[in-house]
Amino acid sequence: MSLSNSPFTDRLNTNYIPSDSEILQIRALLVDPVEEVARVDAQIAEIELALSQLKEKRALLQTHIDAHKALVSPMRLVPHDILQEIFLSCLPQQHNALIDYDEAPLLLGRICRRWRSVAYSTPILWSSVHIPPLDYLSTPPNVLLGLERLVAAWLERSASCPLSVSLFDVNRVDSTLGTHPLILQLVAVSRRLRCLKFSGDPELLDPLLRLGPEDVPLLKTILMRTGGTPRTNILQIPTLQELDLTMLSSDPLSLPLPWSQLTSLRLGYFGSRSDRGLDFNGALAVLRMCPNLKQCEIRITKSSEPVEGRKEGKLYYRGGP
Numbered sequence: 001m002s003l004s005n006s007p008f009t010d011r012l013n014t015n016y017i018p019s020d021s022e023i024l025q026i027r028a029l030l031v032d033p034v035e036e037v038a039r040v041d042a043q044i045a046e047i048e049l050a051l052s053q054l055k056e057k058r059a060l061l062q063t064h065i066d067a068h069k070a071l072v073s074p075m076r077l078v079p080h081d082i083l084q085e086i087f088l089s090c091l092p093q094q095h096n097a098l099i100d101y102d103e104a105p106l107l108l109g110r111i112c113r114r115w116r117s118v119a120y121s122t123p124i125l126w127s128s129v130h131i132p133p134l135d136y137l138s139t140p141p142n143v144l145l146g147l148e149r150l151v152a153a154w155l156e157r158s159a160s161c162p163l164s165v166s167l168f169d170v171n172r173v174d175s176t177l178g179t180h181p182l183i184l185q186l187v188a189v190s191r192r193l194r195c196l197k198f199s200g201d202p203e204l205l206d207p208l209l210r211l212g213p214e215d216v217p218l219l220k221t222i223l224m225r226t227g228g229t230p231r232t233n234i235l236q237i238p239t240l241q242e243l244d245l246t247m248l249s250s251d252p253l254s255l256p257l258p259w260s261q262l263t264s265l266r267l268g269y270f271g272s273r274s275d276r277g278l279d280f281n282g283a284l285a286v287l288r289m290c291p292n293l294k295q296c297e298i299r300i301t302k303s304s305e306p307v308e309g310r311k312e313g314k315l316y317y318r319g320g321p
Contacts, residue, residue, distance in 0.1 A: 008022070087118065088124065091105065091128070096166050097126075097129055099131065123160070124161050126154050127161040127164065131166065131182055155188075164195035165193065165196055166198065167198045168225070183204060190216050197244075198225075199224065200226065201227075202227075211233060220240065221241065222235065222243050225246045227247070227270055236258060238261070240261065241261060241264065242265075243262055253285060259290050260292065261292060262290050263292050263293060264293070267297075278300060279302040
């Protein structure tokens with residue numbers, strides 16, 4: 001008898017308690033269905049085994065297919081020089097390249113052997129770098145050493161290319177360190193520096209600040225943020241054209257700058273004291289000393305005379321093409 005015609009259909013899913021004779025009847029009814037379920041389970045197992053074997057066979061075939069397709073993939077056929085141009089277009093346009101394995105150029109060396117070879121043998125890919133700030137007081141030594149080695153490898157890959165480097169916030173350094181290891185690495189490649197952006201403690205930056213014209217023959221752009229008024233040679237170089245300077249100085253006009261050769265100038269000031277920085281007359285004096293300026297931004301922080309409710313201002317200038 002089929003279970004669909006079971007005499008116990010109206011008793012199913014209830015609290016009905018069958019009698020002894022009904023229990024025997026129910027067990028007799030279940031013999032054939034239970035055997036049928038076992039046969040179905042066996043068929044399912046056979047089908048699943050066959051399906052598993054087919055999937056394994058397909059995966060093996062697909063692996064061979066993909067490997068052969070890769071040989072004729074359009075990207076594999078791209079000439080070396082075109083691939084280099086593609087890599088260069090992956091670099092950031094608004095800032096120096098980051099030391100980040102998820103960004104170019106480091107990311108390009110993680111795709112495949114050929115890409116890594118092309119990336120590592122293309123010096124211009126490594127011609128800019130932003131070195132992240134690290135707290136030398138709390139960062140594990142292995143992390144610090146890893147960054148120093150990575151920067152060294154980066155600079156080595158740049159070969160003889162002119163460099164654009166930014167290094168910010170080097171204040172949190174162990175006082176027993178003496179000199180900042182990353183600063184010393186930059187000093188070692190100073191003759192290739194084209195653009196230098198840095199901020200931090202003047203004492204730690206001192207090896208950079210003391211570089212003279214013979215040390216930085218290519219340097220044209222400097223951005224400097226420092227809370228002190230350091231003794232510096234680097235601001236006097238004859239190649240300097242673009243300067244972005246923010247520092248704690250009572251008289252920016254007294255700085256030994258090659259004003260007449262600057263084409264871009266930005267002057268700022270740390271703090272809110274009204275007796276430091278530049279007033280409007282000082283800003284005009286700067287403009288008079290800079291006949292070749294094309295762009296200029298000067299933060300006005302100083303009053304020529306006490307004025308109630310004085311507010312800061314900025315003076316902008318943008319020359320013609």
